[in-house]
Amino acid sequence: MSSKNKKQAAASGKKKGDEQRENSILQAVVLTDSYQTRFRPLTLEEPRCLLPLANVPLIEYTLEWLAFAGVKDVFIFASTHSDKIEEYIRSSKWNKPSSPFDKCQIVMSPSSFSVGDAMRELDGKGMITTDFLLINGDFVSTLPLEDVLRVHRNRRAKDKNAIMTMILRKASSSYSKKPWGERGLFVLDESTDRCIHYEEMRPSKKKAPIPVKLRKEHPTMRIRADLIDCQVDICSPDVPALFTENFDYQHIRRDFLHGILVDFDLYGKTIHTHIVTDGYAARVRSLQTYDSVSKDIIGRRTFPFVPDSNLGTDQNYTVNGHNIYQEEDVILARDSKVGRNTILGRGVNIGEGSSVGNSIIGNGCKIGKNVELDGAYIWENVVIGDGCKIQKSIVASNSVLGNNCLINGAVVSYGVKVEDGTKFEPGQMITSYTLKQASSEVSVADDERAAVPGIDYEDSEDDYTEDEKININRDGLAYSREDEEAYLSSSSIDLIDNLPGEDSDSDSDDEGHIKRTAKTGRSDSTTSFEDADEAWHREAYTSLLGAMENDHPAEVANLELNGLRMTANANFHQVRRAVSAALVARIDQVATKTGVAIGKVVTQTLERWETTIRRCVFERKDEVDFLLLSQRECLHKPAGPNILSAMAQVLNNTMELISEEAINDWWVDVRSSEDEKMAAVRKPTEAFIQWLADAETESESEGDDEDEEEESDDDYNAAAYHSRFLETECQSIGNFATLPFRQTKDAQLMTSHVDPDSPDYDILDDILDSFRANIMFRNFKIDGNADCTLIYGILWISECLRMLQPEKPQDPLPTLNQALVKLRSSAHENIVLPGDAKFPLNQYFQSPGSAADQLRTYITQMRMELAGRLVARLYADGTGKPSKWWLAFSKRKFMSVSLSAF
Amino acid sequence: MTSQMVDIHTPGLKWWLTHLETEFHSTDSVDRYIDVLKRRSIRNPTPAAVGTAQLCLRLIGSHKFTTIGNLVEYVLNIEAKLSTARPKEMSIRNMVRRVLGIIREEAENNGQLAMFNAAMEASEAREEAPKTPSSASRPTILTSHASFAGTNQAAMTSLFNIFNVHSPQVLSTATTPLHSGVNTPVQHLPPGTSPHITKDIKPAVMQDIRELVDELESSDSAIAEFGPQLLPRNEIVMTYGLPPLIHKLLLKAAHKKDHDFTVVVVEGSPNIMKQTHAAFMNMGSLSDEDEEAEEQTAARKSLQDRGVQMILIPDSNIYNFIPRVNKVLLAANYVLADGSVVTTSGALNLARAAKAYSKPVVVLAGSHTLCPVTTYNPENFVEYGPPPTISSDDDDLLSMADFPNPLQDFIKPDFVTMFVTNNGINPKETINRTTLDLYHMTEPDLV
Structure with missing residues (x-):
């Protein structure tokens, strides 16, 4: 450690000395x-x-x-x-x-x-x-x-x-x-x-x-x-x-x-x-x-990063002609052949009559007699039995292959033990992962990390397209994966996790240790260890997903699901689980395959299967349960957080399947944020929850054009919020409603929100409450004079946020007092009135005419007051920094205009 | 805005020297240097030699030792560490050996040669003890040289063991240059017997190493001084590429008034193509990785401007031109004790042509590139670089083919006429002596 300090001290000394290095x-x-x-x-x-x-x-x-x-x-x-x-x-x-x-x-x-x-x-x-x-x-x-x-x-x-x-x-x-x-x-x-x-x-x-x-x-x-x-x-x-x-x-x-x-x-x-x-x-x-x-x-294309540069510690490779790299202590039997393009790790032992070419063999591997390796990647400490043939495959560390195995284009994961005479087809992937997990609980006594028999690793969603399969063939390399990103869904992880422990008595069968789990998951084998509920879930999930993939009518799928429920006497919680799992998997699948925005996929999918959801969600607690289950499903998807957020929005807003109360219940439910992962997954939904809270009361669906949705990145499927004061009678200058508002003193800055129903609630609270819901919109239909005031207020707030954003990203964010001073001072400056040439929205606002001065006074006061209340909200969390959830909107332009640009 | 600006400097010799100046640490720096060598951030004989010599200077300067035995052991330790980093970059090892030679010289001057030899033997014995306890009396230094080629150590040791069994006495006088003629009674002198004397030699050793560094830095220009001598008027010389060393020499030769000659430059693909073209157009830098040299380059008068006729030919054309040439100039990466030359790949072709037409081949080599080794296996000195990009429509064919790209050629002594080093011109026959004297050895190592 001291040397490190010394080094740093020396480095700083150097900086002083060398001016160029600033x-x-x-x-x-x-x-x-x-x-x-x-x-x-x-x-x-x-x-x-x-x-x-x-x-x-x-x-x-x-x-x-x-x-x-x-x-x-x-x-x-x-x-x-x-x-x-x-x-x-x-x-x-x-x-x-x-x-x-x-x-x-x-x-x-x-x-x-x-x-x-x-x-x-x-x-x-x-x-x-x-x-x-x-x-x-x-x-x-x-x-x-x-x-x-x-x-x-x-x-x-x-x-x-x-x-x-x-x-x-x-x-x-x-x-x-x-x-x-x-x-x-x-x-x-x-x-x-x-x-x-x-x-x-x-x-x-x-x-x-x-x-x-x-x-x-x-x-x-x-x-x-x-x-x-x-x-x-x-x-x-x-x-x-x-x-x-x-x-x-x-x-x-x-x-x-x-x-x-x-x-x-x-x-x-x-x-x-x-x-x-x-x-x-x-x-x-x-x-x-x-x-x-x-x-x-x-082939040394990465020179100098080649094995014989010995960059790793304890590495001592030498290279000779034909790119054969050899570590120390390699033992080659007299009549074994090592062909070109091969790397032999430390202590590799190759038996008589074996031939190796185009392969990489890791440290400590033991290769038996008459083995043929071509294009094989053998990692560390693998034991390969006599007479094996391995081509274009990966065998991970600590695996043990029996005699006369044929492996072509397969992947054998860590610590798999393969029986004599086994044959692996191209594209097979063998892992012992689940079994290791299980056996660690069962047999602790088995101290030596014996290789465990592997099981076939198969995905429930073999959804790569026809072209990709062609690619695979053309490449000659038999790996069956140049697949889509995140093709694997959580459900298949579940599947792996829930795979039954292997029967030890099926030894008579040659394939006993390598049992394929069928794609349908309809494994009629070995249900003895299996949780009955899990089996049912898997069955229902697969059938539902199959229906979705093949685009069956919803009624048919519902019937099938119902049938399944009756036979197994499953409860609705399980049905919901299956439905949510299938939906999330399907959405993820479609989104990754087509690349369409998640929001759209969610809308389409949910609308398509609306009846299915309705058949298992009956009351508020069911709705909460459904959301929780979906959240859990989203946990394992890379795009999960977004899917969840979009689902919550669509279910609540467009389809009205799930009430706002249910969403709120779900949000406060401890289970939905029980651990970090769950919390992370629901994070993007936070904006929606906030939005819900902000826009709690009456709202008329109005803006419905697709454009909005496209522009606002988040697929908000909602309408802009109008002022609550449309009905209130008041004076107007032009069509600018000069609604009364409270004037607060500095000391009162920290006052909490005023309840919308209280008589104290004024137009400015209204503006602030609806700001974040409205800022996304490019169009706004003006329903009355109060809306004009609202628009002006929103423009002013976004102006304020822009001012608070530091010019350079590395600059510190302003403190409360700095912000207050800055905003208040600019509240008096550059006031543009409707009707001025500079005012951006003259098509909506009438010119105040002779009452311009009166309007100017009103607007100035309004700007002052709004700035004060905005700062109070921004710094409400007491950290001394403005809230990220507000500043994030500083770049948005309401109705595509801003006050300062003109 | 300026505060946001970021910079990056690819580590090289310059970086390394700054590092030594500012952040030197006796153990970390060695490890760092090994890393840098392995990563090829410092490569080519001269930068590697300079870097190593400077490192040795700092290491010895900071090392607190009480006896010569201590110091020798320390230096041998460094040698063992550094030489495994890049066995094929022999100037690294040469430098440590030169430092060892300096210590020997200073010990001799102070009448402590016996102690030096004892220390060498002791460390030898220690090294050998676990492997072959019976051969403790074996000649010294040899084993430490044995790791020159890293992996061939086993083969060598056994070879000497065979000799040992038969006539240990004869061998010990013949092959232990470092205690030549001294029949040491203090062979097993425990280190630390006379602890205070050695303090005296440290400043002298440091001074000598500094002189060594100076010699290294002036090596190129010292060789260039021979330019006018090598190139009389109207001479036609052929060079393989235009490496900085040859370029300097030619510039020096052309400097003389009315001294016109013709240079035929052979361009070779893929490794030296760019460098040759740049040098030909007078845009190349004259020393390896020296950024300041760029300014000099701009100010430099080109060979063409100095009245030298320059001809650039592809290497396929060598045989057409060679009859008209008087002399062939090559710059060596390394020169072995028997006069073999390790140089840029492709030069062997030119040497063969010269031999066929009995044209003299003159090899330029700084003294740091003279290696006290011989070999039976030239492959040990050849490094393979990244293959050139080959594009073909037939992918299957490409996947079947290998594209070896050797960076060096090994030229046997038969093809060489004489050597020009910074210490003078040597005919091929005397290079052996010159090399061995440089390291105070009587016989080269076998690699």
Whole structure:
């Protein structure tokens, strides 16, 4: 520790000495979690960034590259398996005093379910104050950063709205033929390298709309689909802030990039690209890329990050001709053959007559006699019996394969024991995960970590499309996964968790240890251990989901469900559970497959299956129960929080299936926030709850156009709120109602909300209460003079919020007194009256004519008073900082106008 | 706005020297240096030599030792650590060996040679004890050299064991250069017997290392001084690429008035193409990773402007031009004790052509690149880099093919005529002696 201090002291000394170095060194944020499930079942047990790639954990490549590029501060963001990542990093060389990083900090964020969540957390913790590099923990590269950063810096110096530079690599000519899951289509303005439009392409989505207006604004643009996007971005602190502002952004490309570019008019931020041709860059994001990156490492494309550089501690590889890398203590039988492109780890023992080629074998593996390995990735301490043949497969650590096994294109996860003579078909994935969990409870006495027999890992939703299957075939590599992001739903996790323990007496059967769980989940085997309720749930869930997938009429599905309920004497709670699980799974499935906004999918799906929900939800407590169950289902979906939020809105607002009281009950129910995860999942819904609270009383559905919904990112399916004072008789100047309001003194600032029913409730309370509900709207139908006052008030509040927003993101937020002074002083300035040339909404407001002075006085007082009450609300939480939930609206423009712009 | 600006500096030699100046730490810095070497942030013989020499200077400066034995053990320890980092970058090891040589010299000057030798032996014995206890009396230094190639250690040790069994006495006089002629009665002198004498030699050792660093830094220009001598008027020389060392030499030669000659530059793909073209157009920098050199480059008068005729040819054209050439110039990465040369890949082709047409091949090499080793296995010195990008429509074909890209060529001594080092011009026959003298050895190591 002392050395570290010394180092820092020395570093600061250096800074004084060297004036040129006043710039701070680029920081890096490494996201270790991909928020995908493509490496399941392997990632059930180990985080993806610790999976070995050429016998070295993946994250090592990323960190080595950062050190190579000269990065000093690293933040490692860990969510799933964060404990394992932390343990690994703490004991690694990156945490030692000799580490090239001055700071290597692990940020635990178990509640993050997407890049968006991570960025919001980053913003919330305020750790980043300068531009930073955002990369993933599965990134393998040799790109030099210096030039890229120089370009970025120059651009930032000229234009501070250039918030992000994406580093893209030009692909080789054969790229277009390679199989792919998703790819970006970039529309670039070549003269400035600016990215002006982005579409995510999928094999199932072959068309991309490009807005016409871009053509007008950019006379020359280039549409490129040949760029490999490793999601390496140099971001300004604005980027996390924008994520916070748009709490529904999940994916950095699909949501963030697309959103910021589409809403350029709103945010005014530009995003640029830097296309590199030299150097190597790739991400290990699927089993296929795992295979190709492994080959690149063996082929030395990643030089100097190759095994014989021995970057890891205790590594001692040597390489000889034909790219055969060998650690120390390798024992090869006399007539065994080691072919080209092979890595042999420490202590590998290869038996007589075996041949190995194009493979990577981890430390301590024992390979029997007459074994053939081709394109096999064998991790650590695997024992392979005599006469096995393994092709294009992954065998994870501590597995034991019996004699004469045939494995082709399969994945065998950790610690699986495979019987003699077993054959695995392409695409099979074998895990012992569930059994380990179970057996740890049952047989503690079994101390030695004996490999347990595996069971087939199968998803209930094999929903990849036809193209992807073709890709799989073309690739030659038999892994059946270049699948869609988050294809795996919670329900299948449930399925895994609930798989029955294996019968030990089925040994007579050759396949006894590898039993397939049928896709339908109709496993008529071994119900003895199984909870009857679970079985019923699974059955009902599968049948319902099947009906949804095949688009059966709702009546048919209802009948089937009812039949199931009768036969098993299931209660309605179980029915609700099945229904909610199926709905959430279906929504997630459709949303990920089609890429349509979640809000829309939710509306469609829920409306389609309305009768089904109605048949199991009867009263308020059922409604609460249904919401709770849905929340629990959303827990495991990456998009879960958004689905939940959208569901709550649609169920309450559009369909009126669930009352506001029920939603409130659910919200306060302890079960809905019983642990961190549950709390995290319902977080996006908070805005809706707030909105409900704000807009509690009468509301007329009026604004119904789709436009609103599109614009407001959140699919609010509601109408704007009118003033409650429409009926109140009062004086008006022009059509501006000069309603009376209370005047408060400073001392009274902190007064709590006034109840809407009390006689004290005035127009200003009304404005403040309905502000957040109304700000989203671009259209507002004026129903009376009080509405005009309301509009003016809303515009003024959003003006105030804008003023409170610091100019630079790193500036501190104003304190209560600063805010008060600032707003009060500006309340007197630049008052524009309806009828003035500058006033933005003259088409709605009548000119006050001769009463202009009178109106000016009224408006000034109103502005003063509103500013005071706004500040009171902003700082109501007593933290000394304005509430995020208000400031988030500062960039919104009510009715697309603002007072100051004119 | 300025406060937001971020910067990044790719670590290199310059970074390393600043690090040594500001954040030096006796153990962390060694580990960091090893990391940096492995990551290839510092590569090529000269930067690696400079970095290592500077590190040794700091390490010895900060190390508190009481006896020579202590110091020798410490340096041997560093040697063992550093040489495993990049066995193929031999200048790292050469530098530590030079430092050891300096210590020996200073010990000798102070009449403590016996102690030095004893220390060497003791550390040898300690190293060997767990492996082959019987060979404790084996000649020293050799084992520490044995790890030169890292993995070949086992093979070497056994080889010497064979010799040992038969005639240990003969060998010990013949192969222990560091105690040449001294029949040491204090062989097993326990370290610490005379603890205070060694304090004297530290300043002298430090001073000598500083001189070594100076020598390193001026090595290139010292070689360039031979330019006019090597290139008489109307000479036609052929070079493989235009590495900084040759470029400097040519500039120096052209500096002389009315000294016109012709240079035929061979360009080789893929590794040196860019560098050659840049140097040809007078845009290359004259030293490895020196940012300030860019200004000098801009101010520099090009070879063409100085009246030298420059011809750039692809390497496929070597045989067409070689008959008209008087001399071939090559810059060596490393020169082995027997006169073998490790140099940029592709140069072997040129050397062969020169041999076929009996043209003299002159190899330029700084003294830090002279390695006291010989080998039977040239592969040990060749490193493979990233393969060039090959694009083809036939993916299946590509997946079947390997693309080895050796970064170095190993040129056997038969192809070389003479060597130019910063200490003078050596015919091939004397390079062995020159090299061994440099390290105070009588026989090279076998790698």
